[in-house]
Amino acid sequence: MADGAAPVLNVRDLTTVFKTRSGAVHAVNSVSFSLKPGELLGIVGESGSGKSVTMMSLIGLIPAPPAIVSGEAVEFGGLDLLTATDDELRRIRGARIGFVFQDPMTSLNPVFTIGHQIMEPLRKHMGMTKPEARARAQALLELVGIPDAERRLKDYPHQFSGGMRQRVMIAIALACDPEVLIADEPTTALDVTIQAQILELMHELRAKLGMAVIWITHDLGVIAGIADRVLVMYGGQIVEHADVRDLFKQPRHPYTRALLQTVPRVRGERAERLEVIEGQPPILHAAPSSCSFAARCPFSFERCLRENPARFEVGPGHDAACFYDFDAGGPRHVG
Amino acid sequence: MLDDPKVSKILVEVRDLKMHFPIHAGVLKKRVGEVKAVDGISFDIYEGETLGLVGESGCGKSTVGRAILRLYDITEGSVKIDGIEIGHTPQPDLRTMRPTMQMVFQDPQASLNPRMSVSAIIGEPLDEHTKMSKTEKRAKVMDLMDQVGLNRDFANRYPHEFSGGQRQRIGIARALALNPKFIVCDEPIAALDVSIQAQVVNLLEDLQGEHGLTYLFISHDLSMVRHIADRVAVMYLGRVVELASREQLYAAPKHPYTQALLSAVPEPDPWIEDKIERVILQGDVPSPANPPKGCNFCTRCPQVMEICKTDEPPTFEIAPGHVTACHLYSATNTESVS
Ligand SMILES: Nc1ncnc2c1ncn2[C@@H]1O[C@H](COP(=O)(O)OP(=O)(O)OP(=O)(O)O)[C@@H](O)[C@H]1O
Ligand SMILES: Nc1ncnc2c1ncn2[C@@H]1O[C@H](COP(=O)(O)OP(=O)(O)OP(=O)(O)O)[C@@H](O)[C@H]1O
Ligand code: SF4
Ligand code: SF4
Ligand SMILES: [Mg+2]
Ligand SMILES: [Mg+2]
Numbered sequence: 023m024a025d026g027a028a029p030v031l032n033v034r035d036l037t038t039v040f041k042t043r044s045g046a047v048h049a050v051n052s053v054s055f056s057l058k059p060g061e062l063l064g065i066v067g068e069s070g071s072g073k074s075v076t077m078m079s080l081i082g083l084i085p086a087p088p089a090i091v092s093g094e095a096v097e098f099g100g101l102d103l104l105t106a107t108d109d110e111l112r113r114i115r116g117a118r119i120g121f122v123f124q125d126p127m128t129s130l131n132p133v134f135t136i137g138h139q140i141m142e143p144l145r146k147h148m149g150m151t152k153p154e155a156r157a158r159a160q161a162l163l164e165l166v167g168i169p170d171a172e173r174r175l176k177d178y179p180h181q182f183s184g185g186m187r188q189r190v191m192i193a194i195a196l197a198c199d200p201e202v203l204i205a206d207e208p209t210t211a212l213d214v215t216i217q218a219q220i221l222e223l224m225h226e227l228r229a230k231l232g233m234a235v236i237w238i239t240h241d242l243g244v245i246a247g248i249a250d251r252v253l254v255m256y257g258g259q260i261v262e263h264a265d266v267r268d269l270f271k272q273p274r275h276p277y278t279r280a281l282l283q284t285v286p287r288v289r290g291e292r293a294e295r296l297e298v299i300e301g302q303p304p305i306l307h308a309a310p311s312s313c314s315f316a317a318r319c320p321f322s323f324e325r326c327l328r329e330n331p332a333r334f335e336v337g338p339g340h341d342a343a344c345f346y347d348f349d350a351g352g353p354r355h356v357g
Numbered sequence: 358m359l360d361d362p363k364v365s366k367i368l369v370e371v372r373d374l375k376m377h378f379p380i381h382a383g384v385l386k387k388r389v390g391e392v393k394a395v396d397g398i399s400f401d402i403y404e405g406e407t408l409g410l411v412g413e414s415g416c417g418k419s420t421v422g423r424a425i426l427r428l429y430d431i432t433e434g435s436v437k438i439d440g441i442e443i444g445h446t447p448q449p450d451l452r453t454m455r456p457t458m459q460m461v462f463q464d465p466q467a468s469l470n471p472r473m474s475v476s477a478i479i480g481e482p483l484d485e486h487t488k489m490s491k492t493e494k495r496a497k498v499m500d501l502m503d504q505v506g507l508n509r510d511f512a513n514r515y516p517h518e519f520s521g522g523q524r525q526r527i528g529i530a531r532a533l534a535l536n537p538k539f540i541v542c543d544e545p546i547a548a549l550d551v552s553i554q555a556q557v558v559n560l561l562e563d564l565q566g567e568h569g570l571t572y573l574f575i576s577h578d579l580s581m582v583r584h585i586a587d588r589v590a591v592m593y594l595g596r597v598v599e600l601a602s603r604e605q606l607y608a609a610p611k612h613p614y615t616q617a618l619l620s621a622v623p624e625p626d627p628w629i630e631d632k633i634e635r636v637i638l639q640g641d642v643p644s645p646a647n648p649p650k651g652c653n654f655c656t657r658c659p660q661v662m663e664i665c666k667t668d669e670p671p672t673f674e675i676a677p678g679h680v681t682a683c684h685l686y687s688a689t690n691t692e693s694v695s
């Protein structure tokens with residue numbers, strides 16, 4: 023990881039609001055983060071916390087209108103993706119920024135062969151001839167560990183298992199040597215032994231190719247094994263940001279702390295009773311004007327209900343959006 | 358939960374259970390083969406305990422749960438509940454047994470009738486199996502709602518007005534209505550958020566303590582099973598490959614598949630993650646329509662031997678209450694009787 027190097031992606035104050043019949047949904051609220059060259063940034067949060075919408079928003083995949091995507095800037099490769107034209111975005115998506123989504127069956131087209139689908143971005147974005155594209159497609163399948171690659175190029179998605187399809191998705195995402203790979207819960211639908219294969223593959227690919235990766239998951243175990251740095255999302259906001267070891271050693275947001283205590287483990291001590299986070303995650307119908315974790319937070323006090331906490335620095339490269347100061351053992355004084 | 362399963366009685370006894378589904382093909386829908394979803398498994402569940410049933414997608418966990426409750430007509434084998442053989446009892450005669458055994462499903466959304474109010478859903482089994490008066494029924498439904506932590510004021514609401522965790526509570530209240538002894542929980546938390554899973558698991562534990570319930574807890578979440586189960590059975594491709602107490606299974610797994618499965622589970626701790634020596638299995642699970650000859654794990658087993666490709670391994674009792682089906686243990690052990 024190149025500390026201090028210019029980020030490859032810089033997201034500032036990204037906000038996404040959906041207008042629905044039952045009112046507005048504030049899915050992403052003033053999200054800011056940057057991605058350094060070569061690092062793996064993990065994003066963790068429960069269902070509905072805004073992980074996917076954040077990623078889709080920053081690359082222009084949220085239909086707006088009806089949704090409203092706004093913000094200061096999303097800087098990538100000298101461009102602001104928020105003001106980029108559709109044409110500019112199309113040239114970036116699937117080429118300089120690659121994607122892998124949760125359900126490989128919905129993102130692969132069932133009527134085309136795997137070979138066709140890997141070759142398509144190569145021909146479209148890199149102007150390769152058919153034989154060139156086929157040779158690279160085969161090399162990519164080999165890279166992601168699919169045996170008998172040459173023959174398998176002619177197969178259709180349904181002829182692959184779930185884990186194999188996810189490998190194919192990774193091959194497609196890597197086709198044009200992206201600077202950034204965004205993987206949205208790529209292993210959530212897979213069995214744990216197949217997940218282990220994919221995580222192992224990811225470690226190898228990063229060592230070989232050195233691209234920057236954003237990896238979305240709700241599994242703290244996956245984060246612990248794969249991430250360099252972590253963003254914790256809750257209610258459409260980043261509530262904590264830290265290097266992976268700091269996050270696990272010294273979580274500074276009550277939600278992160280509770281989450282770490284609530285998950286059972288297969289190794290080490292077994293808890294007699296699981297810690298519980300009472301209540302449920304919020305759906306925000308208005309921009310947050312109080313802490314969105316307040317209803318479930320054992321540390322909440324009156325300020326939390328009046329004001330939405332900003333992200334306070336709690337250590338080097340570590341911030342938490344919380345008015346409670348765990349080091350002082352009481353409400354935060356500054357800010 | 359149970360301190361010593363050995364002293365308590367067997368509530369559920371399963372022997373050589375097979376559930377094969379026919380595969381039909383062609384215009385005449387000729388039978389061309391069968392999916393051996395469950396292919397000869399045996400185990401006991403002691404009264405008051407939780408038996409965890411783990412394994413990967415498609416290995417036959419749900420089929421076991423449904424076959425034990427006789428939601429299927431089973432292909433072969435025996436199922437005894439509380440000493441009564443129900444393996445081959447005709448469906449209409451099972452009605453009197455139904456109240457003792459219930460099921461909680463994975464998808465609380467799909468298993469609740471969207472057009473029925475919560476009180477109607479919870480009260481439905483009472484209509485079917487009891488002669489309670491309206492007032493008695495109302496009181497029972499309210500009591501059940503209290504027990505699972507649902508606000509009584511919500512009794513007239515509909516399932517879509519509830520969160521996933523609350524819907525699962527509705528499903529649990531309904532399963533409890535007839536005071537069952539035995540509940541099959543089929544992935545009851547898989548569809549729930551991490552922060553909600555613990556709420557539901559603690560509720561299941563509390564209810565077990567209060568009512569002396571016996572659970573078959575089906576899950577692919579090995580860490581949650583370690584939390585809730587007293588004993589654990591590991592399935593692979595329609596078979597139980599290992600069964601042991603929770604402590605034995607997690608501390609010293611013996612079957613190569615159990616070892617690989619446990620090593621694959623990520624650990625929410627970067628320091629431990631760094632040190633885990635993972636057994637990465639190659640390839641995918643074979644189809645249960647065409648399982649490999651010999652040991653059905655032989656196509657992926659890191660310790661495969663020649664005999665594994667031809668001979669099906671018997672089940673060995675390698676320590677009291679710890680059984681595994683693997684040739685690695687044939688030299689030092691004698692075949693288990695059950
Ligand atoms: N097209 C849409 N219209 C209205 N609301 C939407 C739409 N897409 C997403 N949302 C809402 O935005 C919020 C954030 O959703 P998002 O998909 O980003 O969550 P997530 O963190 O990715 O969750 P998951 O873990 O379930 O994938 C949710 O409340 C969701 O219901
Ligand atoms: N009614 C059915 N007819 C035909 N095949 C079936 C039927 N039910 C299940 N199967 C097959 O039997 C096998 C075992 O399925 P089962 O649902 O029991 O697995 P499982 O372990 O519960 O998986 P999961 O973790 O995905 O729920 C699978 O191959 C499945 O496709
Ligand atoms: S700001 Fe207040 S309510 Fe929010 S997490 Fe911190 S202490 Fe809890
Ligand atoms: S019997 Fe052979 S193939 Fe099967 S698990 Fe044991 S060693 Fe592996
Ligand atoms: Mg998502
Ligand atoms: Mg199942």
